[in-house]
Amino acid sequence: RVRVRGLSIYRPIIYGNTAVVLTPEEREAHPSREHTHRWTVAVRSAASAEDSDIVGGADDLGYFIRRVTFKLHETYPNPSRNVDKPPFEVTETGWGEFEIQIRITFIPEAAEKPIILYHHLKLHPWTASGADTEAPPPAEVAVQLGPVHSWQYDEIVFTDPFQQFLNTLTAH
Ligand code: SLL
Numbered sequence: 001r002v003r004v005r006g007l008s009i010y011r012p013i014i015y016g017n018t019a020v021v022l023t024p025e026e027r028e029a030h031p032s033r034e035h036t037h038r039w040t041v042a043v044r045s046a047a048s049a050e051d052s053d054i055v056g057g058a059d060d061l062g063y064f065i066r067r068v069t070f071k072l073h074e075t076y077p078n079p080s081r082n083v084d085k086p087p088f089e090v091t092e093t094g095w096g097e098f099e100i101q102i103r104i105t106f107i108p109e110a111a112e113k114p115i116i117l118y119h120h121l122k123l124h125p126w127t128a129s130g131a132d133t134e135a136p137p138p139a140e141v142a143v144q145l146g147p148v149h150s151w152q153y154d155e156i157v158f159t160d161p162f163q164q165f166l167n168t169l170t171a172h
Pocket of ligand 1: 033073075076077093094095096097098
């Protein structure tokens with residue numbers, strides 16, 4: 001097992017969420033929990049984004065990522081959600097925005113420490129008058145505005161990778 005000194009290799013990702021307003025029927029399914037939105041938080045490859053739409057490319061991160069753990073707000077049952085294969089995502093319903101910790105664990109041959117990203121779950125669309133302190137728009141208005149998207153681009157950089165891991169990365 002040898003490291004390839006002086007070399008860096010990166011893989012582009014996007015992470016973030018989409019959110020939609022629940023229909024009245026869906027809201028009635030769990031009235032006591034006062035859920036207003038369905039959302040999906042995800043980590044996706046940005047490498048093949050041209051093949052796809054706004055939420056990113058094919059789910060081809062599984063060849064170097066072993067697990068993604070999404071740590072939700074403690075109001076959720078089992079807030080630490082492990083996803084061990086693509087798509088690396090969690091879909092839930094809820095009523096509030098909060099910060100999600102996203103822990104990415106690599107395959108053993110990488111011999112890399114996990115990395116941690118943070119994403120602020122976004123449910124409410126920006127409005128024309130939109131100060132951050134303003135109350136979110138009422139449900140009818142939010143529905144008209146359509147799904148909310150909040151995504152960030154990033155690059156996972158491996159410095160001095162092991163030769164075997166480098167081979168795995170470049171074979172894809
Ligand atoms: C807020 N600080 O007050 C945030 C917390 C928590 C959101 C938001 C669902 C919980 C459940 C849920 O939406 N939690 O169903 O038990 O805005």
